[in-house]
Amino acid sequence: MLNMHAYFIVSSLLFALGFFGVIINRKNLISILLCIELMFLGVATNFIIYASIYGAVSAKIMALMIIVVTVAETAVGLAIVILIHKQQQHIDVTKLTRLKG
Amino acid sequence: MIDITPIIFYLAALIAIGSAVMVVVAHNTIYNLLFLIITFIATAVLWLLLHADFLALAMLFINVGALAVLFMLTIMLLDLHKIKRVKTNWLYTAIAGGCTSILAIMFIIIASTQKLRHAKHISNEIRSIGNVLYTHYFVTFELVGLLLLVAMLSAVILIKEEQ
Incomplete structure (x- = not known):
């Protein structure tokens, strides 16, 4: 029988890699969105692991909700990306300084 | 009879982590997206091993079928050739x-300190x-249905041309 800890290592690595990508990627907005997808995937996998360990159906429903929220977030995020590209002809995060933040 | 579950697990985990690394480090946005699709598929295999059959299939349909196509269309719509690679600040x-x-x-240590094993197989997921x-939740x-409606409307309103 496979040790359940191995699954946790995979999901933690998925989340951490997505986090790392969000931090180091300071150029392309779409790549940042892709890394956020990776983080969502790690979290959903974590929920599935717990559902499998404890036989909890609630955890599976949480994973389902995470999938739905991911889709909603991506739809709005990509709309914003297209809007930025339409206004400024680039999606470079470092150059988006109109608010002088 | 050999138990092939560990072999499948290690293969899928290796592919998932390897493609996740490539999602982070690859230069071209379209390659990032394609490696993300590979990660989705490998993770769906892991979910199948965890007896989450329905969720694995739903994740594949939604993420690979809809989400990746949405990303692909956006990348095709935008002209991304102007984006040059930023000089990496190694510090x-x-x-x-x-x-x-x-x-x-930290995650791995927290997870390793617990006693874990599979629950009894749930027959009809x-x-x-x-x-x-449909009862408790x-x-x-x-x-969540309302959230999807709002997301759809906001995407349409954001993109709509000014009259």
């Missing part, structure tokens, strides 16, 4: 890598999910 990269490694090690989703279900 920041090292700090970010250190923080992320600490995070990952879709039935059990439906039984709970009915409000959540409706709110």
